[in-house]
Amino acid sequence: MIWVEKENFSIKQICDSGQCFRLRKLESSLPASYRHDSLGKGRSAVTETERYGITAFGRFLEIEEGADDIIFHCTAEEFEQIWKGYFDLEEDYGKIIGLIDEKDDYLLKAAAFGSGVRILRQDLWEVIVSFIISQQNNIKRIRKCIDYLCEKYGEKKQTKSGIIYYDFPTPGALADASLEDLYACNLGYRSRYIHKTAASIAEGQIDLNAIGRMGYEEAKTELLKLHGVGVKVAECICLFALHKTEAFPVDTHIHKVLGEQYPGGFEAERYKGYEGILQQYIFYYDLMNG
DNA sequence: CATCAGGCGAGAC
DNA sequence: GTCTCGCCTGAT
Numbered sequence: 001m002i003w004v005e006k007e008n009f010s011i012k013q014i015c016d017s018g019q020c021f022r023l024r025k026l027e028s029s030l031p032a033s034y035r036h037d038s039l040g041k042g043r044s045a046v047t048e049t050e051r052y053g054i055t056a057f058g059r060f061l062e063i064e065e066g067a068d069d070i071i072f073h074c075t076a077e078e079f080e081q082i083w084k085g086y087f088d089l090e091e092d093y094g095k096i097i098g099l100i101d102e103k104d105d106y107l108l109k110a111a112a113f114g115s116g117v118r119i120l121r122q123d124l125w126e127v128i129v130s131f132i133i134s135q136q137n138n139i140k141r142i143r144k145c146i147d148y149l150c151e152k153y154g155e156k157k158q159t160k161s162g163i164i165y166y167d168f169p170t171p172g173a174l175a176d177a178s179l180e181d182l183y184a185c186n187l188g189y190r191s192r193y194i195h196k197t198a199a200s201i202a203e204g205q206i207d208l209n210a211i212g213r214m215g216y217e218e219a220k221t222e223l224l225k226l227h228g229v230g231v232k233v234a235e236c237i238c239l240f241a242l243h244k245t246e247a248f249p250v251d252t253h254i255h256k257v258l259g260e261q262y263p264g265g266f267e268a269e270r271y272k273g274y275e276g277i278l279q280q281y282i283f284y285y286d287l288m289n290g
Numbered sequence: 291c292a293t294c295a296g297g298c299g300a301g302a303c
Numbered sequence: 304g305t306c307t308c309g310c311c312t313g314a315t
């Protein structure tokens with residue numbers, strides 16, 4: 001069990017920000033054994049918490065979020081090797097928020113509102129499929145589509161505490177699925193995109209490992225070769241899987257805000273290398289309040 | 291009933 | 304290169 005301070009870090013905000021569709025709020029309560037009066041370090045444990053679950057890298061992690069603390073239910077080794085990097089906990093987001101122009105009231109508000117959002121380091125293949133599904137779609141339905149895919153084509157697993165979960169299906173598993181079966185997962189017209197993209201990766205026309213080693217522009221160009229991946233989705237993949245934080249995906253929300261708040265143009269140059277993080281603050285702020 | 295949700299590909303020009 | 308148009312499906 002690992003305890004983390006909540007400074008610029010909120011699981012709820014990351015969950016709601018819609019960059020990861022397999023981070024979910026869980027309804028059931030944790031076993032009483034997780035409740036401690038003290039976690040050591042001279043701090044007392046949180047009492048009221050929300051419970052979340054994340055499936056990634058073939059694992060399922062339970063997370064509790066309280067007012068001041070977040071508890072990871074895993075070993076110190078697993079936290080260090082996997083989740084610390086996954087949640088980008090070594091980046092100083094306060095520093096990035098500090099770069100914001102003090103005259104830019106809108107961006108200051110957006111960043112204050114979403115200061116707990118972090119840009120995750122998700123699996124490349126999972127993000128490719130997830131964001132192909134995301135086009136002209138809403139978060140609730142996107143999650144449902146991904147659930148169907150995982151349950152139908154992903155490996156079924158169980159945690160020691162008995163929670164059943166499914167790995168994200170491999171490219172091969174989705175390439176073997178018929179177009180008809182993909183339509184049955186309620187993917188709609190995106191079924192054709194998933195079908196063809198899965199095949200091009202399973203057949204080796206596109207090399208995901210190679211993309212993982214590329215810089216931003218080169219990776220984006222390669223991703224655009226995938227059927228169903230346009231500029232916006234390619235930039236999301238670069239940001240959420242390859243951690244290219246210079247990527248600035250423009251979707252309907254961002255497009256609207258740029259028109260309303262930045263008629264003279266958004267000063268992306270000022271925030272070089274961190275555009276994607278600010279994009280996510282703007283997106284999340286507009287998604288929740290717009 | 292029309293419109294919209296984190297766009298994209300195909301075809302016209 | 305830029306523009307328009309149709310597209311699955313569920314919620315409002």
